[in-house]
Amino acid sequence: MSYPPDKLLYMRIVVLAGGIGGARFLRGLKQAAPDADITVIGNTGDDIHLFGLKVCPDLDTVMYTLGGGINEEQGWGRKDESFHVKEELAAYGVGPEWFGLGDRDFATHIVRTQMLGAGYPLSAVTEALCARWKPGVRLLPMSDDRVETHVAVDMDGERRAIHFQEYWVKLRASVEAQAIVPVGAEQAKPAPGVLEAIAEADVILFPPSNPVVSVGTILAVPGIREAIAEAGVPVVGLSPIVGDAPVRGMADKVLAAVGVESTAAAVATHYGSGLLDGWLVDTVDAGAVGEVEAAGIRCRAVPLMMTDVDATAEMARQALALAGEVRA
Amino acid sequence: MSYPPDKLLYMRIVVLAGGIGGARFLRGLKQAAPDADITVIGNTGDDIHLFGLKVCPDLDTVMYTLGGGINEEQGWGRKDESFHVKEELAAYGVGPEWFGLGDRDFATHIVRTQMLGAGYPLSAVTEALCARWKPGVRLLPMSDDRVETHVAVDMDGERRAIHFQEYWVKLRASVEAQAIVPVGAEQAKPAPGVLEAIAEADVILFPPSNPVVSVGTILAVPGIREAIAEAGVPVVGLSPIVGDAPVRGMADKVLAAVGVESTAAAVATHYGSGLLDGWLVDTVDAGAVGEVEAAGIRCRAVPLMMTDVDATAEMARQALALAGEVRA
Numbered sequence: 122m123s124y125p126p127d128k129l130l131y132m133r134i135v136v137l138a139g140g141i142g143g144a145r146f147l148r149g150l151k152q153a154a155p156d157a158d159i160t161v162i163g164n165t166g167d168d169i170h171l172f173g174l175k176v177c178p179d180l181d182t183v184m185y186t187l188g189g190g191i192n193e194e195q196g197w198g199r200k201d202e203s204f205h206v207k208e209e210l211a212a213y214g215v216g217p218e219w220f221g222l223g224d225r226d227f228a229t230h231i232v233r234t235q236m237l238g239a240g241y242p243l244s245a246v247t248e249a250l251c252a253r254w255k256p257g258v259r260l261l262p263m264s265d266d267r268v269e270t271h272v273a274v275d276m277d278g279e280r281r282a283i284h285f286q287e288y289w290v291k292l293r294a295s296v297e298a299q300a301i302v303p304v305g306a307e308q309a310k311p312a313p314g315v316l317e318a319i320a321e322a323d324v325i326l327f328p329p330s331n332p333v334v335s336v337g338t339i340l341a342v343p344g345i346r347e348a349i350a351e352a353g354v355p356v357v358g359l360s361p362i363v364g365d366a367p368v369r370g371m372a373d374k375v376l377a378a379v380g381v382e383s384t385a386a387a388v389a390t391h392y393g394s395g396l397l398d399g400w401l402v403d404t405v406d407a408g409a410v411g412e413v414e415a416a417g418i419r420c421r422a423v424p425l426m427m428t429d430v431d432a433t434a435e436m437a438r439q440a441l442a443l444a445g446e447v448r449a
Numbered sequence: 450m451s452y453p454p455d456k457l458l459y460m461r462i463v464v465l466a467g468g469i470g471g472a473r474f475l476r477g478l479k480q481a482a483p484d485a486d487i488t489v490i491g492n493t494g495d496d497i498h499l500f501g502l503k504v505c506p507d508l509d510t511v512m513y514t515l516g517g518g519i520n521e522e523q524g525w526g527r528k529d530e531s532f533h534v535k536e537e538l539a540a541y542g543v544g545p546e547w548f549g550l551g552d553r554d555f556a557t558h559i560v561r562t563q564m565l566g567a568g569y570p571l572s573a574v575t576e577a578l579c580a581r582w583k584p585g586v587r588l589l590p591m592s593d594d595r596v597e598t599h600v601a602v603d604m605d606g607e608r609r610a611i612h613f614q615e616y617w618v619k620l621r622a623s624v625e626a627q628a629i630v631p632v633g634a635e636q637a638k639p640a641p642g643v644l645e646a647i648a649e650a651d652v653i654l655f656p657p658s659n660p661v662v663s664v665g666t667i668l669a670v671p672g673i674r675e676a677i678a679e680a681g682v683p684v685v686g687l688s689p690i691v692g693d694a695p696v697r698g699m700a701d702k703v704l705a706a707v708g709v710e711s712t713a714a715a716v717a718t719h720y721g722s723g724l725l726d727g728w729l730v731d732t733v734d735a736g737a738v739g740e741v742e743a744a745g746i747r748c749r750a751v752p753l754m755m756t757d758v759d760a761t762a763e764m765a766r767q768a769l770a771l772a773g774e775v776r777a
Contacts, residue, residue: 172559172560172563173559173562173563173566174559202533203531203533203552205530205531205533205551205552205553205556206534206552206553206555206556206559207556208553208556209552209553209555209556209557210556210559210560212556212581213556213557213560213577213578213581214581215556215559215560215563223533224531224533224534224537224552224555225533225534225536225537227534227537227552227555228533228534228535228536228537228538228540228541228543229537229541231500231501231502231534231538231543232500232538232541232543234501235500235501235543238501249541250541253540253541253542
């Protein structure tokens with residue numbers, strides 16, 4: 122049994138989102154449920170300070186994607202972008218050069234940094250930035266407190282903890298991750314509105330975002346996991362792993378660090394039946410349905426490739442339908 | 450009597466410089482005295498904080514002009530410049546829009562702001578920036594302390610003090626300046642190296658920069674005027690006023706505020722014979738030579754239009770020749 126169309130109109134949906142995968146899923150969700158009230162809880166564990174500026178890659182990817190400013194091909198950064206600031210910084214010998222900040226993107230970080238410096242919390246800054254982009258969702262950082270995902274790696278004969286962006290963007294996850302640590306998460310508080318949105322939600326969705334460094338980091342903020350588990354509403358996720366490999370990105374690298382196999386079923390059981398009520402796997406992973414259901418999570422196999430907005434909207438409809446099913 | 454060519458080779462020259470006029474004069478001086486040891490004391494009174502960044506327009510104009518990065522047509526800012534950051538800031542509703550910061554220029558301010566935030570004084574930051582631009586002179590800010598030129602104006606029925614840049618760039622000096630106040634100058638100390646360079650100079654030059662808000666602001670830093678007066682070496686200036694009007698800019702507006710006529714002679718006597726030994730006026734102002742000399746300042750009339758580098762180099766040679774004359 123799926124939600125009848127009229128229920129979608131007034132539905133309050135909470136989505137835990139990372140960057141590209143979360144942003145693209147949200148675009149499909151908006152098409153599937155155009156009148157739903159969508160609150161996005163965004164990962165800030167991959168935030169980084171560069172050139173004295175506060176950069177929030179995941180929040181910006183959601184904001185730009187839903188606001189029509191994204192570079193569609195690469196999935197992050199601004200379209201019609203130039204890189205003159207970065208070129209000049211490099212000419213001054215100021216790096217890092219491996220992080221691709223474009224000129225238009227710089228403006229976002231300048232405004233954010235100036236507002237943070239003036240005393241506004243990140244949630245208020247994000248709301249102000251969204252006043253321009255009008256993403257059509259309420260975008261909340263998971264926390265106003267600083268959380269920074271570090272990756273422990275063995276390099277040059279010693280174990281080092283490096284910033285997630287250094288691991289992901291600079292090293293392209295080419296070194297084995299020994300551990301993933303969301304530094305500061307234990308002391309962080311959910312941003313204003315986060316727990317309220319979860320408590321008032323009709324449905325909670327985990328898009329096909331990275332289960333460790335995106336959704337996992339959000340869940341590491343004390344209170345968020347508990348609020349979701351206790352919300353008493355359907356919690357449905359979509360597998361970011363299709364055919365034993367990440368749909369995009371390098372999720373397998375960080376899954377290994379937390380001892381989870383790169384399979385659609387393993388990610389579901391990693392979240393666990395205490396959190397997840399339903400799980401969508403791709404049709405190529407239909408064989409995993411039984412294993413997921415045996416773990417107490419309702420599971421369906423449907424196409425999970427976000428090839429375009431229509432295909433993504435259908436994924437969102439399937440997720441909402443599964444939510445209706447587990448509720449019934 | 451002029452300096453013989455071999456004396457030029459080892460001459461130590463100190464130049465007090467504002468922005469465009471100072472920078473262009475310096476380019477001519479470098480051509481005229483390619484082996485001279487030139488120290489530039491740059492005005493920082495027109496520095497401004499924009500978008501959380503420290504902008505030093507005069508220092509940058511000197512650095513870009515001598516380092517080959519200037520926009521030749523406008524005389525300030527970078528060549529091959531784009532304005533995407535500024536466009537985006539405007540799209541966020543963040544101004545001011547009247548100050549033309551380009552993308553390449555932004556990088557300079559980002560590096561400067563980051564270094565200042567890390568605790569480096571402006572003089573060290575300027576040296577670091579010049580390591581890239583290699584201006585061929587030693588560029589020193591007049592002070593590491595914050596000095597901000599304010600202009601008192603009567604607007605909307607009340608007297609207000611506005612930042613010099615707001616007066617100059619936004620209002621285009623369209624309102625009468627009631628007073629010019631270099632806020633903070635009285636408490637400022639000359640930057641490291643400034644007094645030493647003056648004490649060791651063979652010649653001190655005032656280029657055709659604004660006598661009030663450029664050279665005047667530098668002289669307002671306690672110790673600098675006295676050091677120049679006591680240096681015991683020729684101090685020669687070039688009139689920024691030709692035919693009773695500023696060669697460029699709106700110097701007449703700020704001269705009026707300090708009660709000085711916009712004439713080549715009046716500017717010379719404003720500096721005074723206690724400071725100036727020699728003064729160059731344009732050939733159209735040859736009639737002023739007698740008045741300037743009557744005030745105790747040696748004066749010559751020579752072409753003073755910086756139409757190209759060769760013409761400017763000839764002006765510099767004339768200034769050095771006059772320095773030799775007053776010394777003799």
